[in-house]
Amino acid sequence: MDNQTQKPSENLNIVIVGHVDHGKSTLLGRLYADTGSLPDGKLEKVQAICRQQGKEFEYAFLFDAFLEEQEQGITIDTARTFFGWKGRQYIIIDAPGHKEFLKNMISGAARAEAALLLIDALEGVKEQSKKHGYLLSLLGVRQFAVVVNKMDLVGYRQDVFDGIEKEYREFLGQFKAVPERIIPVSAKLGDNIANRSTAMPWYTGPTVLDTLSLFKKEAARSEQPLRFPVQDVYKFDARRIIAGRITAGKLKVGDHLVFSPSNKRANVRSVEAFNIDPPPTEGYAGQSIGITLDEQIFVERGEIATHQKHLPSVSTAFRANLFWLGKRPLERGRKYQLRVANKEVDCEVATIHRIIDTMDLAQQQGSMTVNKNQVAELTLRTKTPVAFDLSASFEATGRFVLVDENDIAGGGIVTELIHDDQEFLREEARRRDFAWVKGEVGVEDRARQYGHRAAIVLFTGGRHTGKSLLARQLEGRLVADGRHAYLLDGENLRRGLDADLTDEERGQTDEMARRYGEVARLLIDTGLIVVSTTNPFGVHYKEAVQAIRTLVHPAPVIAVHMSKTSEEPPPNTDIVLSGPTDLDHATKQIMDELKSRGVLAEAIGAKPTFQYSI
Amino acid sequence: MKHLRQLEDQSVYILREAYKNFDNLGMLWSMGKDSTVLLWLARKAFFGQVPFPLLHVDTSYKIPAMIEYRDRIAREWRLDLVVGQNKEALAAGMNHTLGRVACCTALKTNGLKQLIEQKGYTGIILGVRADEEGTRAKERYFSPRDKHGDWDFRDQPPELWDQFKTTFPPGTHIRIHPLLDWTEINIWEYIKYENIPFMDLYLDKGDGTRYRSLGCAPCTTPIKSTAKTVDEIIAELRQTTVAERAGRAQDEGRGMELLRKDGYM
Incomplete structure (x- = not known):
């Protein structure tokens, strides 16, 4: 033919x-x-x-x-x-x-x-x-x-x-x-x-x-603002290559990129490629590429790189239209893995708003489950903040799948951003990070000199559960080991930084937590391991923890919950200590967690080396 | 050559997903044109490196030139080459005269299964293409195999946009197919475009024949062709209406469906 x-x-x-x-x-x-x-x-x-x-x-x-x-x-x-x-x-x-x-x-x-x-x-x-x-x-x-x-x-x-x-x-x-x-x-x-x-x-x-x-070939999405989800980070040789597929827009050498949700930033130093001569200096929508950055910042799979002018949404909740293919029904309150672009995060279905009958598009409300082959409108809530877009603006970063155990069991499109209670603090952190004035010493330089990365160990729990005692012992142990650690006690902020607040204002968790979080953020930037307790927040520690986490993001948070009896710890707690606590044993547990999270360097030869990147 | 770049982008994306999600990954390499393009795409994806072993299931009946080529490329590209062989079946005298499906099952399917079990691979990357034959047309990019290595084609997992099945129960493994969207012509166009070294068995060296598809010597026959260059192969393929695997004996009748259900490549 x-x-x-x-x-x-x-x-x-x-x-x-x-x-x-x-x-x-x-x-x-x-x-x-x-x-x-x-x-x-x-x-x-x-x-x-x-x-x-x-x-x-x-x-x-x-x-x-x-x-x-x-x-x-x-x-x-x-x-x-x-x-x-x-x-x-x-x-x-x-x-x-x-x-x-x-x-x-x-x-x-x-x-x-x-x-x-x-x-x-x-x-x-x-x-x-x-x-x-x-x-x-x-x-x-x-x-x-x-x-x-x-x-x-x-x-x-x-x-x-x-x-x-x-x-x-x-x-x-x-x-x-x-x-x-x-x-x-x-x-x-x-x-x-x-x-x-x-x-x-x-x-x-x-x-x-x-x-x-x-039928037209889908118009190249290169004219849209940039969306470059990080698929993986390679270090096969001296180059540290950020690999991924550009889903929208374009980038070129010299561009200033922002990674969401970590808010880390750097310039594109090179576009890497194999067997292309001369090497490319740009990348376009649809291409699987690799870039190097002019600064050794640590970004990880799932973040989305964009230009600063057109950032993606970041939240822990969104509304979506979903079709369900799972062998068992989708249930409100159950845990699923959410995948948006290259990000994988635990999530749960907060609300099933309605089931849509595709025969007549009639809507059925008040359902607790979505059955196989049904379409529904729902709200999803994620364990940690995720970067995404509305599907109407960006196709690839505006859609997702849900994984139930080992299987992709459903898919959908994001229809609406839901503002969560951390939105204002997240925006504050974003603006502050973008305007942050840096010295000549980088995060990696400090980590190499100190033998550890900056982090925060956050003790939570009610009154008289031994938080202060354990925090003091941990600080002592870290310093004795040659690490740079500092106990940040809320009391010291009350008399100084917070002295301008009235008694009534001091009773409000929001502003107190915001100030505490910003101080912790500063100390983390100095390269310290900050040891802190939620003592100043009394019974409102759960709200305070959320605020502190948002403000110190993306520094590693090691959350330790202490209680006299077994009770529900705040979300994302790493170590739970209930009942009488053996302080030595608890200290060791926290040290192990710091190691496994890659905060503490292993001493190999004269130079400290880090097993994991953060 | 925009369409080749589009195919390349998708295959590279799949290879990177495989590398990220599977701790114990291997790539099958038969030294044929397809798996050699796949190997090249891995070098593209990982910037000159191939960060997983290349597996060759050696039936012992391969054309000798293929083995020479294999060892030369492995040396030059610094590949981690793992060769597997169903020694028991060979010792018991298995060969194609005992039945082609039986021979392929013993030496290739079971040879591969043995290798997977010995090394504990959880992900196997293969260069199968959808246009080769009917059952391959129905494959997923990420295709699960059960504890016996069998393929349940009746109940394949959904594959949505660029999200693939990357989690699986212990004892099972996933076959990864980055070349599904490539046609035979695309493979040759890409070989030419990227200047990929390939075996000259695919070219006519003066006797008016060449191999179009390479397998074991007894079960693969050359076709009549005077194509002496890649360009001539491409020109020939644009005209032909003969199936690519017409020279492959195991494709006769229902051979391929039965083989692939049991875990053949």
Whole structure:
């Protein structure tokens, strides 16, 4: 064929979706056969198998590779097939229409840039026709054509076609989806697939094959603000390379980058590459790249690098639309792993606002669970702050999956940022960090000299639980070991820094915690291990801990909770000590935690070395 | 060559996800064009390094030139090469005349399973492509195998956007397929574009034949072709309607579905 000799200039991924038995695999088989795209002997081989099994040949059998699929006449899993036409290489994904295999349909559609959605002219709009249409929109597949198949079975009548078009357009309109084309075809007989049908002179639009050429390659997202999620950090040689895939925008050597949520900043020193000469100096949306920075800051997988003018959202909560594929229902209050871009963090479902019925888009409220194959609106709350975007602005950093035990069990898009109670402090920390005046001595220089990184050990608990005693012993032990540690006692702030506050103001946890947190932040910047207790906050220690954490972020926090009886410790507590405490043993436990977190360097030879980066 | 860069970006992303998420990772290398491109992509992903071992399941029936090529590249690129072999089956006299599926199962599938068990690999990277044959067209990028190494194609995990299955129960492993979206032509275009060293068995050296797909000597036959350069191979592939693996005996009938269900590559 002529078309195949042309060199492809680009790839386009297409998915074929629709209700079971509406003819997806048949359409695909026909498209290949009528354009001469099947390998020699493929058609004959499948025809022979059919004869052997005593059944009528169907074009669908060409791609339903599994014996079971052919025996049952259904597609179980998506197949990637390749198709060259007019200078483009298409990867066409044939998705199953049976509702039992919805997760396979979603896997297929999630990697598509455009879709063909089939509706059987005789059966009309069915359950999965609607569900697939709705999911395409949720999955971000914005360009698609509706193909009304089996027109031969309704006598090629225009009124049948018009009825289906009207009904389906109304359904799509409810969530603002607009098809590129609506095409009447008979896949079995080849009408309007590759060749124009003579049976439907009333239709003057493009064939399915023509429609493929009408789909646009997703416009490069390079014009958007930069989003560069950190996938990994490599140190194979002298270079410390931050690797990842740019999901939006572009970057170049010399750019000033901000990493969220840590707020760390540095300039791009180089763009690294293998076997590209001369080496690149820029990176664009879609590219998997590696960069080095002009400063040895520690950033880790999951952070998102951007330019300072267009920062992502950072919060511990957001509202989302989600589809659930899990074997067991999604439950409010259960723990799941959330993955946004390259960030993995524990989360729980705070609220299930409503379940959306994809048949009529009716909403059902007050549910505590979301069942398999259902779509819901919900609020997720994460254990630690996450950087993300709204899906309407940034596709890749605005969507997520939930992992239940070992399986990806659901996916969704972020529809709304939810402001949490730390928002003001987080903003204060961000502004303060951006304006921070640095000396010549860097964080790494201090760490090497001191033999440890800066950190804060935060003791929490009620009154008279032994926090002060243990804190004093820990400070003594660290200093005796040659570390630079300092006990920050809240009392000392009250008489000095807080002397301007009235008694009433001193009773308010917010401002007291803010001041305490900012002092701790300063001491951490000097390279110290700060040992602190929540004594000054009395019973309000849980609120104070949150504020202090936000302000010292991203320094390591080792949280130790002490209580006389067993009680619920604040979130993210590392060590729980309840009942009478052996101070020596507790000190050792904390020292071990400092080691495992990479705060304390191991003495190897004359130079201290750090086992982990922070 | 924008489409090659797009394919490269996706494969590199997958390789980096594999490296980040699997502590004990290995990459299968058969020295054929596909797994050699895969190896090259690993060097791209890791800036000249290959930070995991290359595994070769040696059936002992490979074409000798393949072994020479393997050892030369391993030396030049400083690769950590691990060679596995099902010695019991070979000692018992296994060969293709005892049945092609039986031979492939014993020497390749079981050879690989033994290697995985011995070394405790939890992730195996392979260069299979969706356009090679039907069951591979249905693969995921990250595809779980159970305790026996078997593939449950009826119940594959969802794969959403760039999120893959990277956690799994103990005793099972994941097959990672970074080349699924590449076609045979793409492989050759990329070899030319990047100037990747490949075995000259793929070229006609004057007798009017060349190998299009490389496997064991007894079960792989050359095709009639006068392609003497990569450009000529690409030109030939653009015209042909003969399947790539037409010269591979184990693909006959339902051979490949049965093999792959049991853990074949």
